[in-house]
């Protein structure tokens with residue numbers, strides 16, 4: 001839309017045969033009369049539609065990313081989904097073989113510092129001797145996200161990390177959901193994997209099965225450790241890891257913007273379970289992953305900060321990064337105001353402060369928010385800093401030396417009204433600049449720091465300015481109605497009455 005000039009300058013005339021069938025209440029016309037509706041579509045009378053009127057609000061919810069747009073087929077690829085406690089949950093991995101032939105457990109022997117859990121598979125049977133392994137071998141399998149979609153003629157890239165004190169002879173296969181019919185297989189034989197070893201292989205699918213699984217089996221006695229097992233189709237969009245079919249659905253919407261990575265996913269019900277961008281960059285094997293406790297599932301964060309920026313670029317959409325401002329998703333009975341920097345307590349599945357009687361969610365006090373502000377400044381530098389800047393160099397190392405576009409950021413998600421968002425100063429309508437720095441809430445700490453470092457970046461507030469002007473500085477404000485279509489239509493003229501000066505709605 002928008003670019004073609006010629007069709008716009010013609011005068012469009014629509015002829016409507018009105019009221020031939022229905023009683024017409026608006027205009028009194030006879031059945032044989034013709035009513036004319038003249039639409040002046042000349043360029044001079046046109047009002048340009050803003051480029052960013054329609055776009056995508058992407059959230060990692062209902063597996064939109066993990067198990068969805070992100071093409072990784074293995075679910076819980078690092079065996080971390082139970083957190084860093086032992087035994088960790090290996091679901092949806094399962095074992096093949098009975099107790100007399102195989103035993104699996106988790107330990108913390110991984111070579112990856114931020115995700116120490118590895119799977120230890122002890123094979124008790126052998127190809128000779130008294131305890132002979134069953135014909136297909138024993139091992140483990142992963143059904144992916146409710147079955148892997150494996151398509152004939154396509155190639156899938158397997159990457160896994162293994163360690164064993166004995167030589168290994170593994171059969172990697174893609175099979176139907178019962179493990180009976182092989183769609184593809186490849187053998188991995190290695191004499192010395194006594195240190196953690198990265199193994200890569202390509203699997204060509206000989207058949208199609210929409211409900212497949214990945215099996216790792218052997219008939220050799222011994223102990224093998226596995227970690228970070230990944231299977232991805234080779235044909236992702238531009239090789240960037242997005243499923244082609246789902247990418248096309250998004251692209252066909254011609255989104256003007258991409259707001260990411262969520263929603264409440266940004267915040268978490270507990271801060272330790274929030275999306276923190278620094279945990280989602282770099283080599284995928286080294287990303288710790290996290291439990292998205294608002295929507296209740298584990299993500300390995302293969303779709304991380306870099307990939308979201310890449311997605312916006314690939315879609316030709318304006319990225320809007322929504323970041324955590326130290327505030328949690330759910331408004332609970334009592335808010336905590338912890339005076340210690342909460343980041344320290346970010347570890348998994350701690351029975352968080354139960355003994356003190358504090359049982360609801362945490363929120364970072366504005367006096368302790370500076371590390372969070374720095375984290376976001378770093379995230380902006382990651383996106384658009386020079387390749388030789390501290391964080392720009394990390395982006396460059398990930399294969400994108402040119403800066404990404406990043407012109408809009410949203411300070412939190414739906415946090416307006418939570419105690420630490422604006423703080424008391426703003427609520428009392430104090431507006432001088434020095435006051436903004438003293439007792440202000442989290443919002444203004446982020447606002448002033450980002451404005452200072454990146455004057456061109458547009459800052460989006462969570463507070464609704466549609467019925468009265470905002471009492472704090474912002475370039476835009478968000479308005480998030482969750483309504484059925486009738487209510488949406490009834491709101492068609494809602495913004496006719498919104499304040500005309502001050503920030504506009506995003």
Ligand SMILES: *[C@@H]1O[C@H](CO)[C@@H](O)[C@H](O)[C@H]1NC(C)=O
Pocket residue numbers: 011040041042044045
């Ligand atoms: C259409 O609108 C333009 C701009 O308002 C005006 O100049 C032009 O005369 C209009 N044309 C007709 C046919 O009314």
Ligand SMILES: *[C@@H]1O[C@H](CO)[C@@H](O)[C@H](O)[C@H]1NC(C)=O
Pocket residue numbers: 171173182184185186206
């Ligand atoms: C492995 O693949 C080959 C070639 O497609 C096939 O002949 C063989 O039966 C497969 N082996 C197993 C154990 O599935």
